[in-house]
Amino acid sequence: MELLEGELEQIQTEVGFILRKYEPGREQLLPILQEVQGKIGYLPKEAMKMVAEAINIPEVDVYSVGTFYNQFRLNPPGKNQIKVCMGTACHLTGGHIIMDSFERRLEIDEGETTGDREFSLERVACVGCCALAPVVLVNEEVEARVRPTRVDGILLGLGKAMPVTSKHQKEEGDTIE
Amino acid sequence: MKISRTVTITIDGKEYIAKEGQKLLWTALENGVYIPHLCGIEEEEKPAAGCRLCFVEIDGFLNPVTACTQKVKEGMVVRTRSKRVDKLVGTAFELLMSNHRLGCARCGANGRCELQKIAKERGLKLKTSRLRSLVPEVPVDESPDKFTYDQTRCVLCGRCVWVDHHKAKIGAIGLVRRGMSRKMATFGETAMADSSCTQCGMCVEACPVGALTFKEK
Ligand code: SF4
Ligand code: SF4
Ligand code: FES
Ligand code: FES
Numbered sequence: 001m002e003l004l005e006g007e008l009e010q011i012q013t014e015v016g017f018i019l020r021k022y023e024p025g026r027e028q029l030l031p032i033l034q035e036v037q038g039k040i041g042y043l044p045k046e047a048m049k050m051v052a053e054a055i056n057i058p059e060v061d062v063y064s065v066g067t068f069y070n071q072f073r074l075n076p077p078g079k080n081q082i083k084v085c086m087g088t089a090c091h092l093t094g095g096h097i098i099m100d101s102f103e104r105r106l107e108i109d110e111g112e113t114t115g116d117r118e119f120s121l122e123r124v125a126c127v128g129c130c131a132l133a134p135v136v137l138v139n140e141e142v143e144a145r146v147r148p149t150r151v152d153g154i155l156l157g158l159g160k161a162m163p164v165t166s167k168h169q170k171e172e173g174d175t176i177e
Numbered sequence: 178m179k180i181s182r183t184v185t186i187t188i189d190g191k192e193y194i195a196k197e198g199q200k201l202l203w204t205a206l207e208n209g210v211y212i213p214h215l216c217g218i219e220e221e222e223k224p225a226a227g228c229r230l231c232f233v234e235i236d237g238f239l240n241p242v243t244a245c246t247q248k249v250k251e252g253m254v255v256r257t258r259s260k261r262v263d264k265l266v267g268t269a270f271e272l273l274m275s276n277h278r279l280g281c282a283r284c285g286a287n288g289r290c291e292l293q294k295i296a297k298e299r300g301l302k303l304k305t306s307r308l309r310s311l312v313p314e315v316p317v318d319e320s321p322d323k324f325t326y327d328q329t330r331c332v333l334c335g336r337c338v339w340v341d342h343h344k345a346k347i348g349a350i351g352l353v354r355r356g357m358s359r360k361m362a363t364f365g366e367t368a369m370a371d372s373s374c375t376q377c378g379m380c381v382e383a384c385p386v387g388a389l390t391f392k393e394k
Contacts, residue, residue, distance in 0.1 A: 045365055058348020059364040059373070067354045 001044075001075050001113060008046060014039050015047045019054040026057055029065055033072060042073045075113040078120030080158045083137040084110075087126030090134040098134050099123065101151040105160075118160070186253040195249040200224070202231050202244035205257070212257055213266055213295040215385050216334040217245035220343075228334055229269040230295065232262045241265055263299070270301050275308035276357075277386075278329035285325075285390030292332070292386055311357065320370035324381045324391045331361055331388035337380035349374035361388070 003011075018035050022028045029051070036047050043066045052059040066072045084090075084099045099121075103109055106119050113120040127135055132144035138154055146154075156162060181196045188210050195204040203219045205212050215228040224245045232241040236254040241262050244255075256262075273292070281287045281303065296303050318326040333352060338361065341350050349372045353362045363372035370376070381389040 048364075058342065058351070060348060060351035060353070060362075063364045064351040064353045 002115065003044065003046070004117075007044075011040060011044050011046050012050070015050045019050065022054070024055050026055060026061075028055055029057070029062065033062070033066060037072055042076045044076075073111070073122070075111065075120060076117055078113045078117055080119050081137075081139055082106075082119060082121045082154075083124045083127075084121070085125070085127050085133070085135040085137070086123045087130065087133075089126070089130035093133040095134040097148055098136060098146050098151065101148040102136075102155075105151055105155055119155075119158070184249055184251040184253070186249050186251075186255060188255045189257055197251075198248050200245055201233065201235075201247045201249050201253070201255065204249050205244060205255075210257060211294075211298050212244050213270075213299060214245060215291055215332055216336065218336060218339050221339065225335060228273075228332070230266055232265045233257050234259045234262060266299060267301060270295060270299075271305060271308055273332055274303065275305045275310055276312060277332065278312050278327070279303060284330065284387035286330075286384075286387030290386050318368050319392075320368035321374070321376045322370075322392075323376055323378055324389055326361075326369055327388050327390070328360055330386055332386050333359060333361065334385060335361075336383040336385060337361060337389055340379050340383040341374075345375070345377050345379045347373060347375055347377070350380065 015036055018032065018039065022032055032051055032055070033043060036051065037043055040047065048062045048066055049059050052062045066074065082102055084095060084102060086095050086099070099110060102121050106114055106121055108114055108119075108121055110121055110123055124137065127137060127142070129135055129142060129144070132142065134146050136143040136146045136154070138158070143150070143154060152162060181198070183194050184197045186193055186195050186201075186204070188205055188208070193204065193208050193210075200217075200219070202212055202214055202217050206214075212233060213230040215230055216226065217224055217228075217231060224243075226243045226246050229243070231244040233244045233247075234241050234256040235247065241259070270292075277292070281290070281293065284290070287293075292303065295301065312329050315328045318328075335352055338351050341347055349369070350361055350363055352359060353366065354360060360366075363369060363374065378391070381391055384390070
């Protein structure tokens with residue numbers, strides 16, 4: 001993910017400030033990462049490198065922990081956050097197909113953010129309204145019984161410009177699969 | 178370590194002299210008794226015991242236990258095979274097979290691969306029968322000068338990571354992500370040559386399968 005103008009400086013200041021509060025030591029890793037994400041909204045690579053240096057462990061060890069726990073995100077939250085439910089009920093009713101549709105439309109993978117930072121896409125576990133499966137949370141609003149055809153509608157409603165040929169391409173793609 | 182005393186243990190009905198405090202897996206292997214293993218590292222005090230292949234039965238334990246974590250004790254009675262052990266090992270092995278690019282003929286580890294050895298020793302098949310094969314499409318990382326990394330042949334044993342951290346003392350590689358996405362990778366999942374890797378090759382020597390292999394001259 002490309003950093004925005006001035007973002008690097010902001011990360012360095014914020015993370016530097018956080019790191020001053022901690023003693024060096026591997027056991028500080030999780031609390032530090034939590035605080036970094038709380039402040040910056042995600043774990044930028046620059047921040048992970050700074051953390052590694054401060055507590056004197058290899059960078060890849062920070063990356064390993066940051067990519068292991070679901071609570072950490074490696075990409076900035078988008079202006080619009082799409083959360084596709086992959087709980088049992090939603091999975092059984094085709095949640096992964098909905099995820100695929102968003103991935104194709106936004107041209108990002110699950111867990112990523114579009115280059116313009118307009119949309120981020122992630123999976124969540126059961127959000128508690130299984131009767132409405134498959135469910136998508138769009139900026140925390142529940143979209144019920146989502147069908148692949150509804151995906152374009154949701155994105156259009158959020159102001160995503162769709163390519164004119166989109167319908168045609170989609171049909172082509174569908175027959176190939 | 179302190180001066181080692183010895184203990185006498187029994188494996189499959191035969192007595193062996195063992196170094197007190199040594200983990201059973203290594204005692205067995207030193208004495209020519211084969212126990213399947215991928216992740217075990219002898220010098221590691223607290224092994225991860227993640228491959229679940231080194232199960233044995235030990236008198237006094239209700240269930241099979243991993244030999245890489247059990248220290249030998251005076252009078253210990255061990256059986257390397259039993260119905261339960263074979264079932265556990267067979268299932269763990271098949272799970273590995275379902276996530277492994279097979280095709281030994283085209284693999285750099287053909288003939289020295291630990292998976293081939295386990296299959297041969299335990300009469301297991303180098304293929305999946307009950308399980309669906311779920312091998313990701315990932316290109317081989319050929320960026321280092323001397324070796325290559327084929328993620329589709331990695332069994333996630335973590336030996337390379339241990340060696341890189343504790344022997345090479347570089348910290349270039351680690352096990353990242355989780356579940357089906359878990360993999361051995363560098364910081365940011367870059368090509369190995371673009372990481373802090375010094376290409377010393379120690380991890381390649383530690384790899385028990387064909388994931389990290391030296392390029393042919
Ligand atoms: S070759 Fe690179 S990754 Fe492997 S042990 Fe050496 S420094 Fe570490
Ligand atoms: S690359 Fe080899 S040594 Fe490293 S985790 Fe994979 S199988 Fe084990
Ligand atoms: S599984 Fe999706 S809301 Fe419960
Ligand atoms: S060698 Fe014991 S669990 Fe892997």
